Amino acid sequence: MNPVTEQPTAEKPLRADARRNRERVLAAARKCFGEQGYETQMTDVARKAGVGVGTVYRHFPDKTALVEALVAERFRQFTEGARKALEVEDAWAGFREWLWRCGEIQAEDRMVCDFITEAVGAERREAIAEDEGLAEATRAVIAHAKDAGAIRETVEPEDIPTMMCGLGAVARSEDDPSGRVWRRHLEFMLDGLRDPSYSAK
Amino acid sequence: MNPVTEQPTAEKPLRADARRNRERVLAAARKCFGEQGYETQMTDVARKAGVGVGTVYRHFPDKTALVEALVAERFRQFTEGARKALEVEDAWAGFREWLWRCGEIQAEDRMVCDFITEAVGAERREAIAEDEGLAEATRAVIAHAKDAGAIRETVEPEDIPTMMCGLGAVARSEDDPSGRVWRRHLEFMLDGLRDPSYSAK
DNA sequence: GTTAAAGTGGAAGCGGTGTTCCGGTTTCGG
DNA sequence: CCGAAACCGGAACACCGCTTCCACTTTAAC
Numbered sequence: 522m523n524p525v526t527e528q529p530t531a532e533k534p535l536r537a538d539a540r541r542n543r544e545r546v547l548a549a550a551r552k553c554f555g556e557q558g559y560e561t562q563m564t565d566v567a568r569k570a571g572v573g574v575g576t577v578y579r580h581f582p583d584k585t586a587l588v589e590a591l592v593a594e595r596f597r598q599f600t601e602g603a604r605k606a607l608e609v610e611d612a613w614a615g616f617r618e619w620l621w622r623c624g625e626i627q628a629e630d631r632m633v634c635d636f637i638t639e640a641v642g643a644e645r646r647e648a649i650a651e652d653e654g655l656a657e658a659t660r661a662v663i664a665h666a667k668d669a670g671a672i673r674e675t676v677e678p679e680d681i682p683t684m685m686c687g688l689g690a691v692a693r694s695e696d697d698p699s700g701r702v703w704r705r706h707l708e709f710m711l712d713g714l715r716d717p718s719y720s721a722k
Numbered sequence: 723m724n725p726v727t728e729q730p731t732a733e734k735p736l737r738a739d740a741r742r743n744r745e746r747v748l749a750a751a752r753k754c755f756g757e758q759g760y761e762t763q764m765t766d767v768a769r770k771a772g773v774g775v776g777t778v779y780r781h782f783p784d785k786t787a788l789v790e791a792l793v794a795e796r797f798r799q800f801t802e803g804a805r806k807a808l809e810v811e812d813a814w815a816g817f818r819e820w821l822w823r824c825g826e827i828q829a830e831d832r833m834v835c836d837f838i839t840e841a842v843g844a845e846r847r848e849a850i851a852e853d854e855g856l857a858e859a860t861r862a863v864i865a866h867a868k869d870a871g872a873i874r875e876t877v878e879p880e881d882i883p884t885m886m887c888g889l890g891a892v893a894r895s896e897d898d899p900s901g902r903v904w905r906r907h908l909e910f911m912l913d914g915l916r917d918p919s920y921s922a923k
Numbered sequence: 924g925t926t927a928a929a930g931t932g933g934a935a936g937c938g939g940t941g942t943t944c945c946g947g948t949t950t951c952g953g
Numbered sequence: 954c955c956g957a958a959a960c961c962g963g964a965a966c967a968c969c970g971c972t973t974c975c976a977c978t979t980t981a982a983c
Contacts, residue, residue: 542961
């Protein structure tokens with residue numbers, strides 16, 4: 522009744538069919554956008570999900586909202602990877618494995634590549650990174666790696682999104698089915714970040 | 723008269739006004755595409771050039787043809803830079819300056835970034851690189867740098883287009899007016915390519 | 924100066940994609 | 954079991970940008 526009490530957090534339970542369809546749409550979207558990136562059409566998603574376009578729009582106000590929902594999931598995975606990196610014994614190994622994981626994720630999801638390399642304004646990108654705890658987690662990993670002397674002192678947290686941008690552009694390349702190209706690219710970049718005087722403990 | 727003699731190389735001199743307009747279109751296109759990349763509209767180019775769209779289409783069959791004409795110019799600059807790299811005394815300095823120059827070019831032309839990172843199929847990209855002598859020049863620079871021990875033995879010519887792809891994605895970023903970000907990125911990549919045991923002669 | 928060929932401008936055509944709208948259907952509390 | 958509310962499907966709509974088309978203008982050869 523009181524419009525104030527239920528203003529921002531107005532969580533209303535979805536009807537059974539609605540909840541099912543929402544999942545179907547999300548699953549279909551993950552697949553379509555993962556393969557075709559931003560150029561995926563809303564109609565494709567609807568068809569794949571076995572629902573009408575109207576249903577897609579009922580759950581997501583527009584294409585951007587759907588895309589951001591998908592991308593947020595991926596960003597959460599990036600964050601999770603960063604947390605794991607902090608727990609690895611050897612700081613360099615943790616750092617390296619984290620970026621590697623990020624590469625794998627990009628390689629198997631064209632949408633996240635498109636998103637990171639462009640597709641939407643930088644503000645949204647940063648907002649989502651912040652929301653999903655990625656910005657903070659990145660700072661932590663960098664600090665940790667620096668403390669251990671694993672990466673150069675000149676490396677800054679902001680260098681990571683930049684690298685992900687470059688890596689994303691490479692990873693979404695259509696003619697790299699084996700992933701050989703992006704792996705080489707990442708390998709060179711890691712060499713550029715590593716502190717030359719570091720040796721695993 | 724004989725259709726055979728003038729078949730493939732049928733160079734007909736353009737009328738004076740046509741030649742003038744062609745130049746205007748090219749100049750306008752360089753500016754528009756340079757700033758806005760592939761999303762530039764044909765109408766924009768026409769307006770900027772002070773001609774009708776029809777005139778643009780008279781000189782270039784479609785948008786792709788216009789884009790490729792512009793990009794070919796840039797690729798020629800890449801090639802030219804590579805040739806200069808071979809003449810520099812210190813192999814590492816030559817190599818480094820070349821990639822730096824490539825970065826500058828990408829930073830001031832969003833279209834070439836779009837082209838290198840996507841926008842068109844890889845076949846066209848490779849075809850133009852071949853046409854403009856870039857592929858060959860790249861092989862030469864890599865070989866030269868390796869001979870001098872400036873870059874790691876593991877570096878291959880194909881790694882350069884890959885790096886340019888990543889660099890292009892970074893360089894076209896709208897929020898990097900000073901170029902600080904792409905320069906840092908390139909610097910790290912160079913560190914990854916450089917042979918650790920090399921010292922300038 | 925005359926005329927045929929070359930060139931021009933820009934309105935209209937067209938294909939493609941995100942989004943809306945609403946008659947019909949499903950859910951679920953009472 | 955009933956009815957209101959929530960939900961669904963997909964045709965229709967709206968918009969946008971590349972490309973075409975042709976009546977009109979300019980060039981340049983004779």
